[in-house]
Amino acid sequence: MKISYDWLKEYINNKDLPSVKDIEERVSFDAFEVEDVQKVGEDTVFDIDVLPNRATDSLSHIGFARELATLYNFQIKDDPFPVKIDDILSQDLPISDAISISIEDTLYNPFHYLVRIKGVKVGPSPQWLQERLESIGQKSINNVVDATNYIMFALGQPSHVFDAGKLTQKDGQVGIVVRHATEGEKVKLLGGDEVELNKDICVLADMHDATKRALDVAGVKGGTPAELDESTTDVVITCAKFNPTMVRKAAQHIHIRTDAVQRYENDTPDILARVVVQKVTSLIQELAGGELLGYAVFEGQVRKNPEVTCNLRDFEKHTGLKLDMNKAKDILRRLHMDFTCDDDTCKIVAPWWRDDITIPEEVYEELARVYGYRNIEAQPLPPAHTKADVLPNFATISHIRKVLVEEGYFELYLYSLVDSGSLKMANALNANKDYLRENLHNGIIETFDKNERNAPLVGEYDLVRVFEFGKIFKPDSEEWSFCVGVRAIGGKKKSARSYKELMRIRNVLQDKLGVTLPEPKIGNEYIEVPLGDIMNDDTSSSYAFTKPVRSGVKYKPLITYPFIVRDIAAWSTNEGSEEQMRRIISEHGGELVKRIDKFDEFEKDGKTSIALHIVFQSDQKTLTDEEVGEIMSKIEENYKKEGFEVR
């Protein structure tokens, strides 16, 4: 919700209005999330994230102003909302025969106010109104339409205006009937969309028209039949409360979402329409002139907030905050709560614009945040009643992971949603990832080619060895699966080499954990098995942890340029030769040397042969064979200087 700082001055006296910076900070800590603050001309506009629990009262400038009044403890200027419902109801609305209302479904539409004004002059809005609307990203249309929009963003209640001249008259009277649509009924909306309704959706219709044609989709958007234009002189204002669930469903069905829908679906207070219709009426008359003929009213039973009993000890027990009764009453007063208190208990009724306050915990939240969550002092948990249980699945996973990681295997986490399977999503956004995976090995096999190519970058030259634990899905089941995968890198006899390693790791898991994996099928580069099939008492009863990640290790972005591997083997007769060899390589390769891995070492005739893979890669570009060749020459030269005999 966009809130204009200047607009707030409508409801806040200058002496009380905090600075922009102050508001930004304070509101973030004690009320709502401030997503953005923008300068718009001379004004500043806040973009506030109003969450569902405050959407009833705070999707408006008065709501936001009131929140500031609570936090900073000042009074609203010329408060547009009388606090007592009875005061609002006792103010008579002049009823007129010139306008009539009929509601077919009072569950859908429990409160409805119509006003007829004759002799308006539709034209451009005054400067101040245009600026106000534009500051919050709304377009100015004309003085009458703008008045309704302005009031919606000011006070949180939508309203709409029809051209009475386009409605069917009966003895000088026009009327609105709120009826259910017929299945498939079409309505052309303002702005051009034609929508098709179902019988659950209500429309505002022309009462005296033979076909009762629809003028507006109730709670959602106005239609074109009674649209205002410059020739309009006779208007009907409609301001109502609609059932939140029904409006939400209607909007979803026709795929139209408006600012009005957002307010209705969060359940506008019952009495708000009555308060607002009068404001809209006087604003339209102020801007466009005209003579008020009168009202037609349908009013159900106004819901009153329940009495909630709260207790200071209970408050402290829930929040860890201590409040004395005076401070508590001060906060309740700021919130316009109606209360009677004794020493430590208060019976509270929230003001009508806060219909989210129905249980003590909701009052505690108000007290806590206004008092300030910053005042909570951390309190250690008391000793636990029982020792924690071990979760067998996680325990088993942790044991197997530890063994495999120590063997140099890489763990993978792959996608649950893939392009084929037996369980399909009804509404996946990505059409290539709309089936739940039925196994892990498909995903693992897909990673082999790229991992085989890149293996030297992680120091692997013979085998790519990976594993994954994850859920697999069939229409009637979901289970933990474990898959270990081995791809032989380059060379010949790939499947024999994979098979050999898979059998080896099978033995390792058997020896270390008593875990028996099935044998890999010939030709398969993996073994997959349900976790439940291989768990045992030992793996299930405790957690195993690998050593921690080395201190200071941080992610480094993956380099997109190709790498080149060169080998160098040399004889040496000294101790510590490998270190020297590595030093020479690093010195002459510099940043281009990404890895040095020893792949062979043996002794013969009193000499030691040490063979190293060197992985060259540039962060900036693709290295050429020549560039690498040059570096290798220098390395070989320096090897010779140290007395290493290059093979």
Add this chain to the structure above:
Amino acid sequence: MSQPTIHPLSATMQDIVRIFSKLDFTLAEGPEIEDSKHNFDMLNVPKDHPARDMQDTFWLPDGRLLRTQVTAATARYLESHEPPIRVFDIGRVYRNEATDMTHEAQFYQVDGFVLGEDINLAHLKWTLETFFEELFNGGVDIRFRPGYFPFVEPGVEVDMRLRGENVPLKLRNKWVEIAGAGMLHPQVLANANIDPSIWQGFAFGAGLDRLTMLKYEIDDVRHYYRGDIRFGGQFILESK
């Protein structure tokens, strides 16, 4: 052969299991395919309520869904166990939304809750301070801001500020939004047949992928799930 390495998500999960086991929290889990009852209804998110818009859901044709929050597992635990309870869950959750550097359609969450006779926000603060101190290996300040989640009341957004040399420079001494939390809503307890006039407690939840991102300065969450050994291969374990 290269040195032992660990996928950073596993590293974080290990850390979390270690930290909470020490505090005597029991690890629980729940199914990834959930029903509306546990993912929404029991957590005080009624049908046709705007709060359901807060998360984009993957629906199955038969009315089941992929859980959008691991708190669904919390709902299951609450309905099948008697208080006092001290539990945490770790699990994969799903959101049907477009992906980018900080959003994936699947990710991990960690959730925790303590239910007792007088467990409150002060205990929550201590628990979170302890958790983040150990996870990030530094001094921690925690602050609460007003928040809203349907299953807690009061609800808070949790920010943390880390101090110390072991903390990544980008995070050091800066406030970062890190978790959601609050007191379990009495309706949620009642839905699980737990008497809210006797039992009360806090719940908190955080995105594990994000915690890991912050700890290791990973720039794109999609790296976690690409199956590229060059990614996991960076996270070398201590040798001694």
